[in-house]
Amino acid sequence: MSTTNLIGQSVKRVEDKRFTTGRGRFADDIVLPHQTYASFVRSPYAHARILQVDTSAAKEMPGVIAIYTGADLANVNGVPCGWQVNFKNGDAMKEPKHALLAAGKARHAGDPVAIVIAETREQAVDAAEAVVVEYEELPCVIDAAKAVQPGAPLVHEDVPNNICFDWALGNPIEEVNEAMSRASHVTTLEFVNQRLVPNAIEPRSYNSSYDPITDKYILYTSTQNPHVIRLLMCAFVLGLPEHKVRVVGPDVGGGFGSKIFHYTEEALLTWCTKQLGRPVKWTAERSESFLLDAHGRDHITKAEMGFDAEGKILALRVKTYANMGAYLSTFGSCIPTYLHGTLLQGLYTTPKINVDVTAVFTHSTPVDAYRGAGRPEATYLLERLMDLAAHEMNMDPADLRFKNFIPPFDGVNQPGYQTQVALQYDSGNYEGVLKKGLGMLGYEEIRKKQKEAANNGKLIGVGFSTYIEACGIAPSAVVGSLGARAGLFEVGQVRVQPTGKVSVYTGSHSHGQGHETTFAQVVADKLGISMDDVEIMHGDTETVAFGMGTYGSRSLAVGGTAIVKSIDKIIEKGKKIAAHKLEANPDDINFESGKFTVKGTDKSIGFAEIALTAYVPHVYPKDLEPGLDFSSFYDPANFTYPFGCHIAVVEVDKETGEVKLDRFIAVDDVGNMVNPMIVEGQIHGGVAQGIGQALFEGAVYNENGQLTNASYMDYCMPRADDFPFFETGTQVTPCPHNPLGVKGAGEAGAIGSTPAVVNAVMDALWSGGHNVKDIRMPLTAERVWRAMQS
């Protein structure tokens, strides 16, 4: 394979072989000498007073080493929230302690009450069942809109009305109301963006060990961001010296957001290993994953969009109740605010926008980022409104969008687009993706087919969604001013070995995204060497200097750029070494295709020889340090803003309400692509999750606060025969503010797809004369059938 022009090639992944041959190494695969195993006693109630925990019988069980309860952890901090949002009146949000083990009260079904540690996993499970807990069950509340009503059961006694914070963004409400009053048509939609369970197929798994001689800890954890876990655990929870703690995120079996957060079990196992002097391991059972992995979405929203007589949007007014669950998860507070409210400009020139969010505690699993995190909720809101408004105004939904799109801008010759909701878009060609999508669809033909079908008693529907997202998270100063308690830069170290082989250490973490391939493509391309000579290392705080991890489609845009910055430093230093060896001025040295050449001559020297010279500096510039090893911290100048157009075609069975997804078209503009094959794979996966939300998935709590579908027997995971092949297309509008011109692709699919599918079902029903405004997701056959009967 050519060593140049690797960027842009669909290179097959280098990581595949270990996974296809069973040689991946996931956290649960790791067994340490003198290993012990943990199991948890968990509250069966959503809300209960813990009156007594009797561990005496359990302690006598075979193999039991220790049992700890909330009382033992009374002096240990809880896990922190990483983002402070203030009330409208300026008060800080409510942050009740999220203890490592519940003490006094359990606040959601599954809240851990005791940890049992034994010689084997089976012994730990047996003994956990022998722990006797006396509870007093208390009334609970699960619905966020009900939780704020007077008299609702309180999740935390010191949080009045269960309100974590209220918050608003955009234009003053008076201006929005005034614009709305001028509208000739207002489309109103009240809907639920239902709670989802992320369901990475690898359950969370932790193995923590402590060496009393060196006073050092090692935590193996299925995480998306090992350095962040180490920082939060050391500085905020356990008060451990950070340099004595090594956190390793080995191969991780999918995250989708759910493995970003610092979970109580990580800190608790680390606390336990210090007490016991033996490694402690715990792997979630799937039912625990359902109850404990932070959930996603769960918004109750009323949205109104005002239009003038021509169909131009005049104003958008949004009120959302966002369910935080029982405790604030690591980024729980920023999802419905700075990752949701800030995206409500969408792709449109809407001049007045106001969004008002109330974040609410309930007796349910904490809610945090799940693929897209806030942006799918914003997109669902806008795109459902657009198709509904077109229907109400008797307009074509594509035409309505063309009428309202922000005109194309490249962010270089034309400035970025300043939205009404804080963000400034980097570059975009929004009409381009819709045009392309319509072309792939064969729009006129499908409308003809739909009409014919309706005449024959069949329901076919077409649904659109044109989305934008804020990715490449994020400029530290900007997010800091918005409440983030961390910087969001990334670190990339490039170490050229004496033989010219290159070791790269990135703070980004790969758990399916293929960093070991794409990052190696970038490095090999820039240095003009073979990909075989590049190794990408990630996921270990001991080898990687620092890192903020992988989420928000940030790896390539932020982590990749950090690596590029280090490569630039290597080339610059290489030029000085080459100039010395070739007796030329460094300014006269060109670096291309792995060769340092004196401009205008054929005098050149190869990359490997420069590397060797840097480490064997016999003939070497006087004031230059030996070695060829650079690290860079890159803090982005702006978010990146991928966008696209998703179109679904469905057939609805009139008799049963069953929805069949006939076609799914995704045209995505994620800026430049380093590996189009991997980008397409990311889109596929996101689209599947988004369709899953539209048609299949949703957490179901009963009135007692029990998650009634907390298993794969009950939660409807999308399967292979639920989907057709997806039809994908791309458009490239480079990001103007990072050197690779990339925007990020991890979340696009999940953001764009959901409203397209729901809109398609609505369109099908409209074609059959059913005057339906909304069907609550997931659109099961029963719900669609009921909607058709009403």
Add this chain to the structure above:
Amino acid sequence: MSIKITVTVNGVKHVDRVEPRMLLVNYLRETLGLTGTHVGCDTSSCGACTIHLNDKAAKSCSMLAVQADKCRITTIEGLAKDGELHPLQEGFNQCHGLQCGFCTPGMIMTAADLLRNNRKPSEQEIRAALDGNFCRCTGYHNIVKSVQYAVEKMKAAKPKPKKEVAV
């Protein structure tokens, strides 16, 4: 109490004493150290634990180790023969049929079972066969493509004489 079992795993005979309640997947992962077979759920729904038991796909989380006594087992580690990858292992790489790789061993073992019984599966037959295996990363698109790649590859390959491994 423990019970003696004799199993042949990837062509190697093992004699072990196991607890009666030990799951086959735990025997493979913990006793034999074959960690390529994964556990994704407690309900035999996700298929990450799929192996071949006497040449048939089986979910090893839903079997006791003692039930595998005197059986012949192939795990993902034993699928490649003489250093040559199975066409499915190659197909998953060629068609980007995996991302995080956690479901991949089960997915490949299930697909291998399909291809043993059906050399020319249609797209719908492939999707139906993979229904008991969850993937959260790929949307199944490239997994189906990977299986189709293997079908073509196996069509092109000369049939090899069948070699049975004795228990």
